[in-house]
Amino acid sequence: MKKITILTPMYNEQENIPHFYDQVNDVIKSLDSKYTFEFLFINDGSTDYSLEEVIKLQLLDTRVKYVDLSRNYGKEIAMLAGMDYAKGDAVIIMDSDLQHPPEVIPKMIHEWENGFHDVYGKRVTRHGEGFIKKKISNIYYRILGMLSEEPVLPNVGDFRLLDRVCVDSIVRIRESQRYTKGLYMWIGFDKKEIEFEANERFAGETKWRLKNLVTLAVDGIISNSNIPLRFSFYTGFILSFIGFSYMLYTFISALFWGNDVQGYPTIVILILLSSGFQFLFLSIIGEYVGKIFKEVKNRPVYFTKKYSDNKTKKTE
Structure with missing residues:
Protein backbone atom coordinates (compact mmCIF):
# COMPACT_ATOMS: atom_id res chain seq x y z
CA MET A 1 0.00 0.00 0.00
CA ASN A 226 14.94 40.60 -8.53
CA ILE A 227 12.41 43.11 -9.85
CA PRO A 228 13.10 45.52 -6.92
CA LEU A 229 16.69 45.75 -8.18
CA ARG A 230 15.50 46.50 -11.69
CA PHE A 231 13.09 49.08 -10.34
CA SER A 232 15.98 50.74 -8.49
CA PHE A 233 18.03 50.82 -11.69
CA TYR A 234 15.30 52.30 -13.88
CA THR A 235 14.22 54.85 -11.27
CA GLY A 236 17.81 55.86 -10.67
CA PHE A 237 18.37 56.26 -14.41
CA ILE A 238 15.27 58.46 -14.76
CA LEU A 239 16.21 60.63 -11.79
CA SER A 240 19.77 60.99 -13.09
CA PHE A 241 18.46 62.02 -16.51
CA ILE A 242 16.15 64.63 -14.93
CA GLY A 243 18.99 65.94 -12.78
CA PHE A 244 21.39 66.14 -15.72
CA SER A 245 18.78 67.92 -17.86
CA TYR A 246 18.10 70.44 -15.11
CA MET A 247 21.86 71.04 -14.74
CA LEU A 248 22.18 71.78 -18.47
CA TYR A 249 19.21 74.13 -18.34
CA THR A 250 20.67 76.05 -15.41
CA PHE A 251 24.13 76.28 -17.02
CA ILE A 252 22.86 77.46 -20.41
CA SER A 253 20.44 79.90 -18.80
CA ALA A 254 23.21 81.47 -16.72
CA LEU A 255 25.67 81.49 -19.66
CA PHE A 256 23.47 83.24 -22.22
CA TRP A 257 21.02 85.24 -20.15
CA GLY A 258 23.01 85.83 -17.01
CA ASN A 259 20.13 84.92 -14.72
CA ASP A 260 20.66 85.23 -11.02
CA VAL A 261 20.70 82.02 -9.01
CA GLN A 262 17.11 81.19 -8.16
CA GLY A 263 15.05 78.19 -7.12
CA TYR A 264 16.56 77.51 -3.69
CA PRO A 265 13.41 75.63 -2.50
CA THR A 266 13.48 73.55 -5.68
CA ILE A 267 17.11 72.59 -5.13
CA VAL A 268 16.44 71.58 -1.52
CA ILE A 269 13.43 69.47 -2.56
CA LEU A 270 15.42 67.74 -5.30
CA ILE A 271 18.32 67.00 -2.94
CA LEU A 272 16.03 65.55 -0.29
CA LEU A 273 14.08 63.54 -2.86
CA SER A 274 17.17 62.09 -4.50
CA SER A 275 18.75 61.33 -1.10
CA GLY A 276 15.61 59.53 -0.01
CA PHE A 277 15.63 57.39 -3.15
CA GLN A 278 19.31 56.61 -2.65
CA PHE A 279 18.71 55.37 0.91
CA LEU A 280 15.73 53.32 -0.28
CA PHE A 281 17.72 51.69 -3.07
CA LEU A 282 20.66 51.02 -0.77
CA SER A 283 18.26 49.32 1.65
CA ILE A 284 16.90 47.11 -1.14
CA ILE A 285 20.41 46.19 -2.25
CA GLY A 286 21.32 45.57 1.40
CA GLU A 287 18.52 43.01 1.75
CA TYR A 288 19.84 41.08 -1.23
CA VAL A 289 23.44 41.32 -0.02
CA GLY A 290 22.39 40.15 3.45
CA LYS A 291 20.78 37.03 2.00
CA ILE A 292 23.83 36.37 -0.17
CA PHE A 293 26.05 36.76 2.91
CA LYS A 294 24.06 34.10 4.78
CA GLU A 295 23.95 31.72 1.83
CA VAL A 296 27.67 31.81 0.98
CA LYS A 297 28.55 30.68 4.51
CA ASN A 298 27.15 27.31 3.44
CA ARG A 299 26.19 26.35 6.98
CA PRO A 300 23.90 23.37 7.62
CA VAL A 301 20.30 24.51 7.38
CA TYR A 302 19.40 23.00 10.76
CA PHE A 303 20.53 20.63 13.50
CA THR A 304 18.44 17.99 15.23
CA LYS A 305 18.56 16.78 18.81
CA LYS A 306 16.63 13.59 18.18
CA TYR A 307 14.68 11.65 15.59
CA SER A 308 12.11 9.46 17.25
CA ASP A 309 12.87 6.38 15.13
CA ASN A 310 16.34 6.37 16.72
CA LYS A 311 17.92 5.92 13.32
CA THR A 312 20.85 8.04 12.35
CA LYS A 313 20.46 10.42 9.48
CA LYS A 314 22.83 13.07 8.26
CA THR A 315 21.63 16.54 9.24
CA GLU A 316 21.64 18.92 6.31
Missing part, protein backbone atom coordinates in the same frame (compact mmCIF):
# COMPACT_ATOMS: atom_id res chain seq x y z
CA LYS A 2 1.07 3.58 -0.57
CA LYS A 3 2.29 5.48 2.45
CA ILE A 4 1.24 9.04 3.30
CA THR A 5 3.03 11.28 5.80
CA ILE A 6 1.08 13.86 7.78
CA LEU A 7 3.76 16.51 8.31
CA THR A 8 3.12 18.98 11.14
CA PRO A 9 5.57 21.71 12.19
CA MET A 10 4.86 22.85 15.75
CA TYR A 11 5.98 25.61 18.07
CA ASN A 12 4.32 25.84 21.50
CA GLU A 13 1.16 23.96 20.50
CA GLN A 14 0.72 21.67 23.52
CA GLU A 15 -3.00 22.41 23.81
CA ASN A 16 -3.66 21.60 20.17
CA ILE A 17 -1.60 18.45 19.59
CA PRO A 18 -3.98 15.85 21.16
CA HIS A 19 -7.05 17.31 19.44
CA PHE A 20 -5.22 17.60 16.13
CA TYR A 21 -4.21 13.93 16.31
CA ASP A 22 -7.72 12.81 17.25
CA GLN A 23 -9.43 14.70 14.44
CA VAL A 24 -6.95 13.69 11.76
CA ASN A 25 -7.00 10.09 12.94
CA ASP A 26 -10.81 10.01 12.74
CA VAL A 27 -10.62 11.14 9.11
CA ILE A 28 -7.92 8.74 7.94
CA LYS A 29 -9.53 5.69 9.59
CA SER A 30 -11.77 5.34 6.55
CA LEU A 31 -8.65 5.21 4.34
CA ASP A 32 -6.70 2.60 6.32
CA SER A 33 -7.68 -0.17 3.89
CA LYS A 34 -5.96 1.62 1.00
CA TYR A 35 -3.07 3.52 2.58
CA THR A 36 -0.71 3.47 5.50
CA PHE A 37 -0.07 6.70 7.38
CA GLU A 38 2.57 8.21 9.58
CA PHE A 39 2.31 11.30 11.76
CA LEU A 40 5.53 13.30 11.67
CA PHE A 41 5.72 16.20 14.12
CA ILE A 42 8.60 18.68 13.82
CA ASN A 43 9.33 20.32 17.16
CA ASP A 44 10.69 23.74 16.23
CA GLY A 45 12.26 24.62 19.56
CA SER A 46 9.04 24.65 21.58
CA THR A 47 9.39 25.97 25.13
CA ASP A 48 6.19 24.37 26.43
CA TYR A 49 5.18 20.69 26.62
CA SER A 50 4.42 20.19 22.92
CA LEU A 51 7.06 17.50 22.53
CA GLU A 52 5.87 15.69 25.65
CA GLU A 53 2.37 15.56 24.17
CA VAL A 54 3.73 13.96 21.01
CA ILE A 55 5.70 11.42 23.05
CA LYS A 56 2.47 10.46 24.86
CA LEU A 57 0.82 9.85 21.50
CA GLN A 58 3.79 7.82 20.34
CA LEU A 59 3.32 5.43 23.27
CA LEU A 60 -0.22 4.77 22.02
CA ASP A 61 0.37 4.81 18.26
CA THR A 62 3.55 3.57 16.57
CA ARG A 63 2.71 5.66 13.49
CA VAL A 64 3.58 8.82 15.46
CA LYS A 65 7.13 10.08 14.96
CA TYR A 66 8.89 13.34 15.65
CA VAL A 67 12.00 15.33 14.84
CA ASP A 68 13.29 17.53 17.66
CA LEU A 69 15.23 20.49 16.26
CA SER A 70 18.05 22.00 18.28
CA ARG A 71 16.37 25.42 18.44
CA ASN A 72 13.61 27.52 16.90
CA TYR A 73 14.49 27.88 13.21
CA GLY A 74 11.10 29.03 11.94
CA LYS A 75 8.39 27.24 10.01
CA GLU A 76 10.19 27.28 6.66
CA ILE A 77 13.16 25.32 8.03
CA ALA A 78 10.90 23.07 10.10
CA MET A 79 9.03 22.05 6.94
CA LEU A 80 12.31 21.27 5.20
CA ALA A 81 13.36 19.08 8.13
CA GLY A 82 10.04 17.28 7.92
CA MET A 83 10.47 16.61 4.21
CA ASP A 84 13.98 15.29 4.90
CA TYR A 85 12.61 12.68 7.30
CA ALA A 86 9.21 11.94 5.73
CA LYS A 87 8.95 8.41 4.32
CA GLY A 88 5.61 8.66 2.57
CA ASP A 89 4.89 8.38 -1.14
CA ALA A 90 3.04 11.64 -0.53
CA VAL A 91 3.33 14.28 2.20
CA ILE A 92 0.42 16.33 3.54
CA ILE A 93 1.53 19.51 5.32
CA MET A 94 -0.85 20.70 8.04
CA ASP A 95 -0.77 23.16 10.93
CA SER A 96 -1.49 21.66 14.34
CA ASP A 97 -3.92 24.42 15.35
CA LEU A 98 -6.68 22.83 13.21
CA GLN A 99 -7.09 25.87 10.98
CA HIS A 100 -6.48 23.37 8.19
CA PRO A 101 -9.60 21.15 8.23
CA PRO A 102 -8.73 17.40 8.29
CA GLU A 103 -11.85 16.55 6.28
CA VAL A 104 -10.09 17.94 3.18
CA ILE A 105 -7.51 15.13 3.32
CA PRO A 106 -9.58 12.54 1.35
CA LYS A 107 -10.21 15.11 -1.39
CA MET A 108 -6.48 15.78 -1.69
CA ILE A 109 -5.68 12.09 -1.88
CA HIS A 110 -8.36 11.61 -4.54
CA GLU A 111 -6.81 14.30 -6.75
CA TRP A 112 -3.36 12.83 -6.12
CA GLU A 113 -4.60 9.48 -7.38
CA ASN A 114 -5.92 11.29 -10.44
CA GLY A 115 -2.34 12.15 -11.35
CA PHE A 116 -1.72 15.55 -9.74
CA HIS A 117 1.61 16.02 -7.95
CA ASP A 118 0.79 19.13 -5.91
CA VAL A 119 -2.74 19.38 -4.51
CA TYR A 120 -2.97 22.68 -2.66
CA GLY A 121 -5.67 24.18 -0.48
CA LYS A 122 -7.02 27.64 -1.26
CA ARG A 123 -8.73 29.58 1.54
CA VAL A 124 -12.12 30.94 0.53
CA THR A 125 -13.02 32.03 4.06
CA ARG A 126 -10.85 32.91 7.05
CA HIS A 127 -12.79 32.38 10.23
CA GLY A 128 -11.46 34.14 13.30
CA GLU A 129 -9.29 36.66 11.45
CA GLY A 130 -9.88 40.40 11.73
CA PHE A 131 -10.82 42.70 8.86
CA ILE A 132 -7.45 44.50 8.95
CA LYS A 133 -5.42 41.28 8.78
CA LYS A 134 -7.47 40.04 5.82
CA LYS A 135 -6.97 43.33 3.97
CA ILE A 136 -3.23 43.34 4.66
CA SER A 137 -3.02 39.76 3.40
CA ASN A 138 -4.85 40.65 0.18
CA ILE A 139 -2.60 43.66 -0.41
CA TYR A 140 0.48 41.51 0.21
CA TYR A 141 -0.56 38.92 -2.38
CA ARG A 142 -1.27 41.65 -4.95
CA ILE A 143 2.12 43.28 -4.43
CA LEU A 144 3.93 39.94 -4.48
CA GLY A 145 2.08 38.99 -7.65
CA MET A 146 3.26 42.17 -9.38
CA LEU A 147 6.87 41.77 -8.27
CA SER A 148 7.32 38.01 -8.51
CA GLU A 149 8.86 36.32 -11.53
CA GLU A 150 6.90 33.15 -10.73
CA PRO A 151 3.08 32.94 -10.54
CA VAL A 152 1.69 33.75 -7.08
CA LEU A 153 -1.46 31.99 -5.92
CA PRO A 154 -3.50 34.28 -3.62
CA ASN A 155 -4.83 32.81 -0.37
CA VAL A 156 -2.74 29.67 -0.82
CA GLY A 157 -0.40 28.61 1.96
CA ASP A 158 1.37 25.44 3.03
CA PHE A 159 -1.72 23.26 3.42
CA ARG A 160 -1.19 20.83 0.56
CA LEU A 161 -0.40 17.30 -0.55
CA LEU A 162 2.94 16.85 -2.29
CA ASP A 163 3.86 13.78 -4.29
CA ARG A 164 7.23 12.22 -3.52
CA VAL A 165 8.67 13.72 -6.72
CA CYS A 166 7.83 17.23 -5.42
CA VAL A 167 9.23 16.49 -1.97
CA ASP A 168 12.48 15.16 -3.41
CA SER A 169 12.77 18.23 -5.63
CA ILE A 170 12.27 20.67 -2.73
CA VAL A 171 14.75 18.94 -0.40
CA ARG A 172 17.42 19.21 -3.09
CA ILE A 173 17.18 22.99 -2.76
CA ARG A 174 19.28 23.65 0.36
CA GLU A 175 18.79 27.41 0.62
CA SER A 176 18.95 28.61 4.20
CA GLN A 177 16.92 31.73 3.38
CA ARG A 178 13.82 29.86 2.30
CA TYR A 179 10.48 30.96 0.92
CA THR A 180 8.75 27.65 0.35
CA LYS A 181 5.60 29.13 -1.19
CA GLY A 182 7.77 30.36 -4.05
CA LEU A 183 9.54 27.00 -4.34
CA TYR A 184 6.24 25.18 -4.82
CA MET A 185 5.72 27.16 -8.00
CA TRP A 186 9.36 27.13 -9.09
CA ILE A 187 9.68 23.33 -9.17
CA GLY A 188 6.63 23.03 -11.42
CA PHE A 189 4.76 19.67 -11.77
CA ASP A 190 1.02 19.19 -12.16
CA LYS A 191 -1.02 21.16 -9.65
CA LYS A 192 -4.63 21.05 -8.51
CA GLU A 193 -6.57 23.52 -6.37
CA ILE A 194 -9.02 22.54 -3.64
CA GLU A 195 -11.01 25.24 -1.86
CA PHE A 196 -11.52 25.11 1.90
CA GLU A 197 -12.70 27.27 4.79
CA ALA A 198 -9.95 28.06 7.28
CA ASN A 199 -11.11 27.40 10.83
CA GLU A 200 -10.33 29.42 13.92
CA ARG A 201 -7.45 28.20 16.05
CA PHE A 202 -8.63 25.39 18.29
CA ALA A 203 -6.67 26.71 21.28
CA GLY A 204 -3.90 29.14 22.13
CA GLU A 205 -2.87 32.34 20.41
CA THR A 206 -1.45 32.78 16.96
CA LYS A 207 2.35 33.01 16.80
CA TRP A 208 2.14 35.48 13.94
CA ARG A 209 2.57 39.14 14.76
CA LEU A 210 2.85 42.17 12.50
CA LYS A 211 6.63 41.86 12.63
CA ASN A 212 6.42 38.25 11.39
CA LEU A 213 4.09 39.23 8.57
CA VAL A 214 6.39 42.07 7.46
CA THR A 215 9.38 39.71 7.54
CA LEU A 216 7.47 37.14 5.51
CA ALA A 217 6.50 39.80 2.98
CA VAL A 218 10.09 41.01 2.56
CA ASP A 219 11.40 37.44 2.30
CA GLY A 220 8.74 36.58 -0.25
CA ILE A 221 9.63 39.52 -2.47
CA ILE A 222 13.42 39.35 -2.10
CA SER A 223 13.64 35.55 -2.36
CA ASN A 224 11.23 35.30 -5.26
CA SER A 225 12.21 38.19 -7.48
Whole structure:
Protein backbone atom coordinates (compact mmCIF):
# COMPACT_ATOMS: atom_id res chain seq x y z
CA MET A 1 0.00 0.00 0.00
CA LYS A 2 1.07 3.58 -0.57
CA LYS A 3 2.29 5.48 2.45
CA ILE A 4 1.24 9.04 3.30
CA THR A 5 3.03 11.28 5.80
CA ILE A 6 1.08 13.86 7.78
CA LEU A 7 3.76 16.51 8.31
CA THR A 8 3.12 18.98 11.14
CA PRO A 9 5.57 21.71 12.19
CA MET A 10 4.86 22.85 15.75
CA TYR A 11 5.98 25.61 18.07
CA ASN A 12 4.32 25.84 21.50
CA GLU A 13 1.16 23.96 20.50
CA GLN A 14 0.72 21.67 23.52
CA GLU A 15 -3.00 22.41 23.81
CA ASN A 16 -3.66 21.60 20.17
CA ILE A 17 -1.60 18.45 19.59
CA PRO A 18 -3.98 15.85 21.16
CA HIS A 19 -7.05 17.31 19.44
CA PHE A 20 -5.22 17.60 16.13
CA TYR A 21 -4.21 13.93 16.31
CA ASP A 22 -7.72 12.81 17.25
CA GLN A 23 -9.43 14.70 14.44
CA VAL A 24 -6.95 13.69 11.76
CA ASN A 25 -7.00 10.09 12.94
CA ASP A 26 -10.81 10.01 12.74
CA VAL A 27 -10.62 11.14 9.11
CA ILE A 28 -7.92 8.74 7.94
CA LYS A 29 -9.53 5.69 9.59
CA SER A 30 -11.77 5.34 6.55
CA LEU A 31 -8.65 5.21 4.34
CA ASP A 32 -6.70 2.60 6.32
CA SER A 33 -7.68 -0.17 3.89
CA LYS A 34 -5.96 1.62 1.00
CA TYR A 35 -3.07 3.52 2.58
CA THR A 36 -0.71 3.47 5.50
CA PHE A 37 -0.07 6.70 7.38
CA GLU A 38 2.57 8.21 9.58
CA PHE A 39 2.31 11.30 11.76
CA LEU A 40 5.53 13.30 11.67
CA PHE A 41 5.72 16.20 14.12
CA ILE A 42 8.60 18.68 13.82
CA ASN A 43 9.33 20.32 17.16
CA ASP A 44 10.69 23.74 16.23
CA GLY A 45 12.26 24.62 19.56
CA SER A 46 9.04 24.65 21.58
CA THR A 47 9.39 25.97 25.13
CA ASP A 48 6.19 24.37 26.43
CA TYR A 49 5.18 20.69 26.62
CA SER A 50 4.42 20.19 22.92
CA LEU A 51 7.06 17.50 22.53
CA GLU A 52 5.87 15.69 25.65
CA GLU A 53 2.37 15.56 24.17
CA VAL A 54 3.73 13.96 21.01
CA ILE A 55 5.70 11.42 23.05
CA LYS A 56 2.47 10.46 24.86
CA LEU A 57 0.82 9.85 21.50
CA GLN A 58 3.79 7.82 20.34
CA LEU A 59 3.32 5.43 23.27
CA LEU A 60 -0.22 4.77 22.02
CA ASP A 61 0.37 4.81 18.26
CA THR A 62 3.55 3.57 16.57
CA ARG A 63 2.71 5.66 13.49
CA VAL A 64 3.58 8.82 15.46
CA LYS A 65 7.13 10.08 14.96
CA TYR A 66 8.89 13.34 15.65
CA VAL A 67 12.00 15.33 14.84
CA ASP A 68 13.29 17.53 17.66
CA LEU A 69 15.23 20.49 16.26
CA SER A 70 18.05 22.00 18.28
CA ARG A 71 16.37 25.42 18.44
CA ASN A 72 13.61 27.52 16.90
CA TYR A 73 14.49 27.88 13.21
CA GLY A 74 11.10 29.03 11.94
CA LYS A 75 8.39 27.24 10.01
CA GLU A 76 10.19 27.28 6.66
CA ILE A 77 13.16 25.32 8.03
CA ALA A 78 10.90 23.07 10.10
CA MET A 79 9.03 22.05 6.94
CA LEU A 80 12.31 21.27 5.20
CA ALA A 81 13.36 19.08 8.13
CA GLY A 82 10.04 17.28 7.92
CA MET A 83 10.47 16.61 4.21
CA ASP A 84 13.98 15.29 4.90
CA TYR A 85 12.61 12.68 7.30
CA ALA A 86 9.21 11.94 5.73
CA LYS A 87 8.95 8.41 4.32
CA GLY A 88 5.61 8.66 2.57
CA ASP A 89 4.89 8.38 -1.14
CA ALA A 90 3.04 11.64 -0.53
CA VAL A 91 3.33 14.28 2.20
CA ILE A 92 0.42 16.33 3.54
CA ILE A 93 1.53 19.51 5.32
CA MET A 94 -0.85 20.70 8.04
CA ASP A 95 -0.77 23.16 10.93
CA SER A 96 -1.49 21.66 14.34
CA ASP A 97 -3.92 24.42 15.35
CA LEU A 98 -6.68 22.83 13.21
CA GLN A 99 -7.09 25.87 10.98
CA HIS A 100 -6.48 23.37 8.19
CA PRO A 101 -9.60 21.15 8.23
CA PRO A 102 -8.73 17.40 8.29
CA GLU A 103 -11.85 16.55 6.28
CA VAL A 104 -10.09 17.94 3.18
CA ILE A 105 -7.51 15.13 3.32
CA PRO A 106 -9.58 12.54 1.35
CA LYS A 107 -10.21 15.11 -1.39
CA MET A 108 -6.48 15.78 -1.69
CA ILE A 109 -5.68 12.09 -1.88
CA HIS A 110 -8.36 11.61 -4.54
CA GLU A 111 -6.81 14.30 -6.75
CA TRP A 112 -3.36 12.83 -6.12
CA GLU A 113 -4.60 9.48 -7.38
CA ASN A 114 -5.92 11.29 -10.44
CA GLY A 115 -2.34 12.15 -11.35
CA PHE A 116 -1.72 15.55 -9.74
CA HIS A 117 1.61 16.02 -7.95
CA ASP A 118 0.79 19.13 -5.91
CA VAL A 119 -2.74 19.38 -4.51
CA TYR A 120 -2.97 22.68 -2.66
CA GLY A 121 -5.67 24.18 -0.48
CA LYS A 122 -7.02 27.64 -1.26
CA ARG A 123 -8.73 29.58 1.54
CA VAL A 124 -12.12 30.94 0.53
CA THR A 125 -13.02 32.03 4.06
CA ARG A 126 -10.85 32.91 7.05
CA HIS A 127 -12.79 32.38 10.23
CA GLY A 128 -11.46 34.14 13.30
CA GLU A 129 -9.29 36.66 11.45
CA GLY A 130 -9.88 40.40 11.73
CA PHE A 131 -10.82 42.70 8.86
CA ILE A 132 -7.45 44.50 8.95
CA LYS A 133 -5.42 41.28 8.78
CA LYS A 134 -7.47 40.04 5.82
CA LYS A 135 -6.97 43.33 3.97
CA ILE A 136 -3.23 43.34 4.66
CA SER A 137 -3.02 39.76 3.40
CA ASN A 138 -4.85 40.65 0.18
CA ILE A 139 -2.60 43.66 -0.41
CA TYR A 140 0.48 41.51 0.21
CA TYR A 141 -0.56 38.92 -2.38
CA ARG A 142 -1.27 41.65 -4.95
CA ILE A 143 2.12 43.28 -4.43
CA LEU A 144 3.93 39.94 -4.48
CA GLY A 145 2.08 38.99 -7.65
CA MET A 146 3.26 42.17 -9.38
CA LEU A 147 6.87 41.77 -8.27
CA SER A 148 7.32 38.01 -8.51
CA GLU A 149 8.86 36.32 -11.53
CA GLU A 150 6.90 33.15 -10.73
CA PRO A 151 3.08 32.94 -10.54
CA VAL A 152 1.69 33.75 -7.08
CA LEU A 153 -1.46 31.99 -5.92
CA PRO A 154 -3.50 34.28 -3.62
CA ASN A 155 -4.83 32.81 -0.37
CA VAL A 156 -2.74 29.67 -0.82
CA GLY A 157 -0.40 28.61 1.96
CA ASP A 158 1.37 25.44 3.03
CA PHE A 159 -1.72 23.26 3.42
CA ARG A 160 -1.19 20.83 0.56
CA LEU A 161 -0.40 17.30 -0.55
CA LEU A 162 2.94 16.85 -2.29
CA ASP A 163 3.86 13.78 -4.29
CA ARG A 164 7.23 12.22 -3.52
CA VAL A 165 8.67 13.72 -6.72
CA CYS A 166 7.83 17.23 -5.42
CA VAL A 167 9.23 16.49 -1.97
CA ASP A 168 12.48 15.16 -3.41
CA SER A 169 12.77 18.23 -5.63
CA ILE A 170 12.27 20.67 -2.73
CA VAL A 171 14.75 18.94 -0.40
CA ARG A 172 17.42 19.21 -3.09
CA ILE A 173 17.18 22.99 -2.76
CA ARG A 174 19.28 23.65 0.36
CA GLU A 175 18.79 27.41 0.62
CA SER A 176 18.95 28.61 4.20
CA GLN A 177 16.92 31.73 3.38
CA ARG A 178 13.82 29.86 2.30
CA TYR A 179 10.48 30.96 0.92
CA THR A 180 8.75 27.65 0.35
CA LYS A 181 5.60 29.13 -1.19
CA GLY A 182 7.77 30.36 -4.05
CA LEU A 183 9.54 27.00 -4.34
CA TYR A 184 6.24 25.18 -4.82
CA MET A 185 5.72 27.16 -8.00
CA TRP A 186 9.36 27.13 -9.09
CA ILE A 187 9.68 23.33 -9.17
CA GLY A 188 6.63 23.03 -11.42
CA PHE A 189 4.76 19.67 -11.77
CA ASP A 190 1.02 19.19 -12.16
CA LYS A 191 -1.02 21.16 -9.65
CA LYS A 192 -4.63 21.05 -8.51
CA GLU A 193 -6.57 23.52 -6.37
CA ILE A 194 -9.02 22.54 -3.64
CA GLU A 195 -11.01 25.24 -1.86
CA PHE A 196 -11.52 25.11 1.90
CA GLU A 197 -12.70 27.27 4.79
CA ALA A 198 -9.95 28.06 7.28
CA ASN A 199 -11.11 27.40 10.83
CA GLU A 200 -10.33 29.42 13.92
CA ARG A 201 -7.45 28.20 16.05
CA PHE A 202 -8.63 25.39 18.29
CA ALA A 203 -6.67 26.71 21.28
CA GLY A 204 -3.90 29.14 22.13
CA GLU A 205 -2.87 32.34 20.41
CA THR A 206 -1.45 32.78 16.96
CA LYS A 207 2.35 33.01 16.80
CA TRP A 208 2.14 35.48 13.94
CA ARG A 209 2.57 39.14 14.76
CA LEU A 210 2.85 42.17 12.50
CA LYS A 211 6.63 41.86 12.63
CA ASN A 212 6.42 38.25 11.39
CA LEU A 213 4.09 39.23 8.57
CA VAL A 214 6.39 42.07 7.46
CA THR A 215 9.38 39.71 7.54
CA LEU A 216 7.47 37.14 5.51
CA ALA A 217 6.50 39.80 2.98
CA VAL A 218 10.09 41.01 2.56
CA ASP A 219 11.40 37.44 2.30
CA GLY A 220 8.74 36.58 -0.25
CA ILE A 221 9.63 39.52 -2.47
CA ILE A 222 13.42 39.35 -2.10
CA SER A 223 13.64 35.55 -2.36
CA ASN A 224 11.23 35.30 -5.26
CA SER A 225 12.21 38.19 -7.48
CA ASN A 226 14.94 40.60 -8.53
CA ILE A 227 12.41 43.11 -9.85
CA PRO A 228 13.10 45.52 -6.92
CA LEU A 229 16.69 45.75 -8.18
CA ARG A 230 15.50 46.50 -11.69
CA PHE A 231 13.09 49.08 -10.34
CA SER A 232 15.98 50.74 -8.49
CA PHE A 233 18.03 50.82 -11.69
CA TYR A 234 15.30 52.30 -13.88
CA THR A 235 14.22 54.85 -11.27
CA GLY A 236 17.81 55.86 -10.67
CA PHE A 237 18.37 56.26 -14.41
CA ILE A 238 15.27 58.46 -14.76
CA LEU A 239 16.21 60.63 -11.79
CA SER A 240 19.77 60.99 -13.09
CA PHE A 241 18.46 62.02 -16.51
CA ILE A 242 16.15 64.63 -14.93
CA GLY A 243 18.99 65.94 -12.78
CA PHE A 244 21.39 66.14 -15.72
CA SER A 245 18.78 67.92 -17.86
CA TYR A 246 18.10 70.44 -15.11
CA MET A 247 21.86 71.04 -14.74
CA LEU A 248 22.18 71.78 -18.47
CA TYR A 249 19.21 74.13 -18.34
CA THR A 250 20.67 76.05 -15.41
CA PHE A 251 24.13 76.28 -17.02
CA ILE A 252 22.86 77.46 -20.41
CA SER A 253 20.44 79.90 -18.80
CA ALA A 254 23.21 81.47 -16.72
CA LEU A 255 25.67 81.49 -19.66
CA PHE A 256 23.47 83.24 -22.22
CA TRP A 257 21.02 85.24 -20.15
CA GLY A 258 23.01 85.83 -17.01
CA ASN A 259 20.13 84.92 -14.72
CA ASP A 260 20.66 85.23 -11.02
CA VAL A 261 20.70 82.02 -9.01
CA GLN A 262 17.11 81.19 -8.16
CA GLY A 263 15.05 78.19 -7.12
CA TYR A 264 16.56 77.51 -3.69
CA PRO A 265 13.41 75.63 -2.50
CA THR A 266 13.48 73.55 -5.68
CA ILE A 267 17.11 72.59 -5.13
CA VAL A 268 16.44 71.58 -1.52
CA ILE A 269 13.43 69.47 -2.56
CA LEU A 270 15.42 67.74 -5.30
CA ILE A 271 18.32 67.00 -2.94
CA LEU A 272 16.03 65.55 -0.29
CA LEU A 273 14.08 63.54 -2.86
CA SER A 274 17.17 62.09 -4.50
CA SER A 275 18.75 61.33 -1.10
CA GLY A 276 15.61 59.53 -0.01
CA PHE A 277 15.63 57.39 -3.15
CA GLN A 278 19.31 56.61 -2.65
CA PHE A 279 18.71 55.37 0.91
CA LEU A 280 15.73 53.32 -0.28
CA PHE A 281 17.72 51.69 -3.07
CA LEU A 282 20.66 51.02 -0.77
CA SER A 283 18.26 49.32 1.65
CA ILE A 284 16.90 47.11 -1.14
CA ILE A 285 20.41 46.19 -2.25
CA GLY A 286 21.32 45.57 1.40
CA GLU A 287 18.52 43.01 1.75
CA TYR A 288 19.84 41.08 -1.23
CA VAL A 289 23.44 41.32 -0.02
CA GLY A 290 22.39 40.15 3.45
CA LYS A 291 20.78 37.03 2.00
CA ILE A 292 23.83 36.37 -0.17
CA PHE A 293 26.05 36.76 2.91
CA LYS A 294 24.06 34.10 4.78
CA GLU A 295 23.95 31.72 1.83
CA VAL A 296 27.67 31.81 0.98
CA LYS A 297 28.55 30.68 4.51
CA ASN A 298 27.15 27.31 3.44
CA ARG A 299 26.19 26.35 6.98
CA PRO A 300 23.90 23.37 7.62
CA VAL A 301 20.30 24.51 7.38
CA TYR A 302 19.40 23.00 10.76
CA PHE A 303 20.53 20.63 13.50
CA THR A 304 18.44 17.99 15.23
CA LYS A 305 18.56 16.78 18.81
CA LYS A 306 16.63 13.59 18.18
CA TYR A 307 14.68 11.65 15.59
CA SER A 308 12.11 9.46 17.25
CA ASP A 309 12.87 6.38 15.13
CA ASN A 310 16.34 6.37 16.72
CA LYS A 311 17.92 5.92 13.32
CA THR A 312 20.85 8.04 12.35
CA LYS A 313 20.46 10.42 9.48
CA LYS A 314 22.83 13.07 8.26
CA THR A 315 21.63 16.54 9.24
CA GLU A 316 21.64 18.92 6.31
